[in-house]
Amino acid sequence: MTGTMQALVIDRTGDADELHLAEVPRPMRVSDEVVVRVVAAGVNPIDAKTRAGRGVSAAIPSYPAVLGNDFSGVVEAVPYAAHPLQPGDRVYGMGRVPRLGGSYAEFLSVSSMSVAPMPASLGFVDAAGVPLAALTAWGAVIDTARAHEGQRMLVHAASGGVGHFAVQLAAYFGAEVTATCSTRNVDFVRSLGARHVVDYTAERFEDVVADQDVVIDLVGNAADDTGTRSLGVLRPHGLIVNVPTGSWPSLADDAAVRGIRATGYSVSPDARTLSVITRLIDDGSVRVHVERELPLAEGAVAHRLIEDGHVRGKVVLRVAADPE
Numbered sequence: 235m236t237g238t239m240q241a242l243v244i245d246r247t248g249d250a251d252e253l254h255l256a257e258v259p260r261p262m263r264v265s266d267e268v269v270v271r272v273v274a275a276g277v278n279p280i281d282a283k284t285r286a287g288r289g290v291s292a293a294i295p296s297y298p299a300v301l302g303n304d305f306s307g308v309v310e311a312v313p314y315a316a317h318p319l320q321p322g323d324r325v326y327g328m329g330r331v332p333r334l335g336g337s338y339a340e341f342l343s344v345s346s347m348s349v350a351p352m353p354a355s356l357g358f359v360d361a362a363g364v365p366l367a368a369l370t371a372w373g374a375v376i377d378t379a380r381a382h383e384g385q386r387m388l389v390h391a392a393s394g395g396v397g398h399f400a401v402q403l404a405a406y407f408g409a410e411v412t413a414t415c416s417t418r419n420v421d422f423v424r425s426l427g428a429r430h431v432v433d434y435t436a437e438r439f440e441d442v443v444a445d446q447d448v449v450i451d452l453v454g455n456a457a458d459d460t461g462t463r464s465l466g467v468l469r470p471h472g473l474i475v476n477v478p479t480g481s482w483p484s485l486a487d488d489a490a491v492r493g494i495r496a497t498g499y500s501v502s503p504d505a506r507t508l509s510v511i512t513r514l515i516d517d518g519s520v521r522v523h524v525e526r527e528l529p530l531a532e533g534a535v536a537h538r539l540i541e542d543g544h545v546r547g548k549v550v551l552r553v554a555a556d557p558e
Contacts, residue, residue: 236260241339242533242551243298247287250534250541253338256298261335261343268319268346269311270327273556274362274527275337276304277536277549278395279478284331285537288480294332302337303328303503304550305344306352306361308557313346324352324557328365328503337362338533340553348503353515356522358556363395363524363548368511370501371399374475376407378499379448383408388443388467390460391452392428393419395548396477400450401426402520412446414439419546422523443467449474454481457543461485465492475499523547 239260244252263269281301283289306326309319319325327349329337334344352361374396375381381404389404391397392413404411405427413428420431432439446467453460454476461482464474473495476485489496514520526549528536536549 239340240530241298241300241335242302242530243300243338244285245297247285247291249286250282250537252285253533253537255531258298258300258339260341263311263313263343266313266346267343268309268313268317268325268349270305270307270325270342270344270349271310272305272307272337272340272342272553273358274306275302275530275551275553276362276364276366277533277540277551278303278366279540280366281331281336282537282540283479290332299332300335300339301331302339302551303331304362304365304367305329305337305342306358307342307553309349310341317346319346319349319351324358325349326352326361326365327505327508328369328501330503338530338551338553345503347505350505350508350512353512355516359527359550359552360522360524362550363522364511364515365503365508366501367395367548368399368520368522369504369507370396370477370499371403372507372511373501374450374477374499375400375403378475378497379450379473381407381409385409385448386446387411387448387450388439388446388464389413389428389450389452390464391415392423392426392431393546394452395545397452398423398426398523398547399520400452401428404450405429406514406519409448412443416544422546439463440466445469447472451476451482452478454478454485456481462488465489465494468492468494471495473497524550526550527552
């Protein structure tokens, strides 16, 4: 592809106001990559961290830089004529920012191994809210914690992007889920399948929760020492899975002192797993909640919402109108 496209970019790291619209070169498809005409782009905490100079910002090769991992859209170009994905297919997936340009743009070139057909039951905006958060939840809850019948699992930040998928997946696979959230989200989190819900504004979870097999830690020590306090509610040799980057540097040492197993987790943009999640969405077992849809030009507003830390589910940027 040649020519230019409109994208939401940063010329340097900094606060949310660094995000602005610009004309940049369209991506060039190489090797196994698929070019997608983006309709909607999900917004995730890693986007805001990277924009602010943390996250994966050290790997940004040049500026202006296009951020954004989640996308939904329509296939524009494929590696070869008989490829399983074809031009015009409605797809969604997760990119590899900053190795490749991100989804806050009209076009995205991404490995075909990171792209899956969209759920038939979702529109583009809802679909764009799924990939990174759902794949992260799957990796933490299923691949790492091995959710199963009778397992006791505590999920922190249960109403957020990753959290609302983590609760659903854990419950689907039979775990007894305890979840933490704020007052306004108690009923929402319970509706996702949590057996017990702790309103962290009203009580300390360690006062009412104990003997957990697993903690899915989506907070770390970034707020109120949530990670460290979680060690006390795990059974001996229980497991804590810490997800937010940079949220708990002393995790391994702190857990070892308590006799607790501990690991971080980094998501993989795997279309095969995303296809399994697609089936769960289409059969009604898992749902996505998008709290706000904003135009691409209001990316700064989206980032501020994410940084505020009180979004229920996901925030999604509308990049283009739905195709006819």
